[in-house]
Amino acid sequence: MLKKLLAIFVISLIVMPITNYADVSTDKKILYIDSYHPEYEWSQGVLNGIRQTLAMQAPHVVLDTFYMDTKRNSDEAFIQKMAVQVRDKIATFKPDVVIACDDNAMKYVVMPYYKDADLPFVFCGVNWDASIYELPYRNVTGMVEIALIGQIIQHIRQYATGDRIGYLAENSPVARKNVEYEEKLFNIHYEHAYFVNNIEELKEKFIQLQTEVDMMIIDNVSGIKGLDLNKADFSHFVVENTKIPSGSDLTWNADYCLIALGKVAEEQGEWTTETALKILAGAKPSDIPIVQNKRGKLYINLKLGNKLRIPFNPALLKTAEIIH
Template sequence: MRHRTRITPMATGLILLIFSIIPTPTPGETVPKVMLLHSYHASNQWDLSVEEGVRDALADEYYIPDENLILKSFYMDTKRRTSPEWKEDVGKMAREAIEHLAPKVVIALDDNSQKYVVRRMPAADNAFVFAGVNRDPEEYGIISNREKPGGNITGALERERFGESLAFLRRIAPEVKRLALISDASPTGTPVVQRIKSLAPEHGAHVTASLQTNDFTAWKAFVKKAQTQADALVVVVYHTLKDDTGTHVPSEEVLAWTTRHSTLPDMGFWPWAVSDGLLCSDAISGYEQGYYVGTITAYILGGQSPGDFPVASPRTGQPCINSARAEALGITIPDHLTKTATVFSTMAALKNPPPTTD
């Protein structure tokens, strides 16, 4: 039986390291260690899909966690806890956990782990393999050459499939030209918003309204106003919003409110966004990101230098449709699209929905 290893936030906000049961190596045998460093939390759907890809890739290269590999996870929880103080504190805890475990490879997921951990450990003895990075890694000072990184760091970029997703949306709603673009103000959202604004004209689209905010009240006002300003709503990420009391609003609640109060066809860039209720996406595959960096990790464990692997951007997409959202919008999905896409039929529920539109 395999036991997954977790570092999970406790109720007090501290980090708990839970060690799994590892077989005792035979004399002379060394079990390699790998740490999965997550910027987010254990139940985050992106993290789950990336980890699945990592584990499958390692297994395909004959590295089996809890058999001939020690694999541990650390969760920074920076989507739900967004203060600069928390990020600094948890970054320090993560660096200490890496020093304590002394893994041969750290797989560092998403931007906050680069900012608060990887770039703070330039002289580390272990290799770093990053995934899910939305900003240019050069901004963090962790590499200077993507083709030949050199040193102890390489990885995979996460790039939204904007052109592909827009083309997919237009197969469902051909009239879409004007886009309302909304995102939280997280490190993930900012570079995506910038790229979409730059790329939209190349795809015959125009961003007529745009907002980045962590204020749920401002988010609501924008969605309502956008109904007369655009043909479609483009939702990037929605995980760091807070209400008027400063309390974090769960991402599912944000999207449930959004789809309840918008009659615009909408699109996102990740499968979980369509699962939560957006109409469609030619989505980024977290699994493909994980499989790619998991394979690189296996090669590093086998003796190859991380700096020999160029930084890449896996481009395999996952077409997704939410049939319940289509029905709510009065849109008929062509049969040929449902045959090749992942089809979701449920939407995130709005907690305590009001009897009238709020």
Template sequence: MNTSSIKIGILAAACACSLSAFAAGKVLIVQSYHEGHPWVDAVNASVKKTLAGTGAEVEIFCMDAKRHSQEAEKLKAAQAARDKVASFKPDVVITSDDIAQSYFAKEYVGKAGPQFVFCGVNAEASAYGYPAANVTGILERPHFNETMKLLKTIRPNATTIAIVSDDSETSKWMLGQMQAAQDSAMKIVSSEQASLFTDWQAAVTKAQGAADAVVINLYHTVKKEAGGASMDPKEVMAWTLANVKKPTVGFFDFAIKDGVVLGIVESGEEHGYEAALMAKEILGGKTAKDLPIKTAKKGLVMINVVTAQKAALEIPFESIQAADLVIDK
């Protein structure tokens, strides 16, 4: 055998080893919420797309905690997720959003078994015992001041903002981060978390009477009655848009798609992509401790011109031209 043949043989063997490492890999995505939720679907699709061609076997488990948000229901879902880990035996578990961390993933910190990669986490990583030898991931933070600057392109004299959100754990962390991020250019004068729809309606009424613009944050765990199922988020948003006369601001792509006027938003696609890249590296031989925790940086500029037109809000052409995504129908 000549030298070239030896080199080719070594290269082929190396490639085969690399591919076999991926082919043997299993990835489990544990979602805090349900399939059909825009963030969940974006993360799932992005993970699958990024891992396509690696040979990794991907399965999904949904805790469904937005529609089933009672404590007993979340504990039951967490146990079901642990059962899924035991039966599927994944090499990597991707956990999305805070519920999956607080009720499920944190129980695995420092233990033998699969490596964990989180995404869409609003809390400080330390709240769950992260980072750890077997846990890394991507933090999610609202692009508050950047969004306030975008707001000022349509309301240059705006100086006050009011925030309305549901009572989810994610909302709690986000509200704290927004309070910490505010500067003298835009003051938060009201911040309300609503459990029931009647509370939400009162909070919206208070918000638009108190501020120059209203943040519609999360609205997915609002219920018509205590102990009941969460309402359809689109129903909550439809009432809100029909009753808010001030400009509305959001921090999620689905909020702008549902009718909020503008925002620089977090992207489930970005979080899924980054989490899948980390999973790839782990399947290739690295461990979570080799991969530092990241904060998602990109942020997408989104504007809903349909809502703006209905509210008689003038959006400068320069802002529309600079947007990553414009909702125009």
């Protein structure tokens, strides 16, 4: 098990080879469409990957961004309005390639308006299965986002007293989709799965799971009302009330769980930008296979480890980022 986790962590250290795209025309433009908002941690990581890749490989290419803000505003009418604004942005900015991040950009913009169009798109952050958006299209390729939940559960099971697994996340379509695919693809059965709307419900269900199951997965809770202003308080609450091992595939949950083996948002920004530059250099999207994310970053929360009296393997601690 330790060897598997070390191998996953080593993957995160692989550096993408740098290609020079100086021959790409200086008037080329890329538009980045994000389903969420600029302050969202995942969105920041993806954009960092995009900007760093452009800076290294094609600093002359013009980049512009558009945020749909559909995590904080999930009303259908609002999302449809933002999709129209994206179309207007594309019409005025006239990008040569569009990078579309997360499911709502694909569902509300790419699929209804640009399926098999002339304008090329590269997506990332589409969870688990791109075929639900009728892909492939001749003008679209991308990176499907999958979680490392199977490996996380294998690890935290070592510190659990039984096999019952709980799940805790914000109340969102993505979280419910994650449960469905994790159970289907990894043969995981969640004894209890709770989807909460505010920090009071989050604390209530966190405590409830401590006696209902033997270990728990904490998925995305960053959109929960009240948590953004109370992260330190919730971190303290978790330490005080933890009785079972917990895990997450989100690096920003590392303060709230024993083990985080997180997807690397920068990987998706780097890959989509590299792919967009290939398209600008003449490649066809239809000739570039759709891929899955591979890199992971390991965090170990020693505050929770000490609370649970877990003697971590020193070799594992050397590879991880430690939360004290």
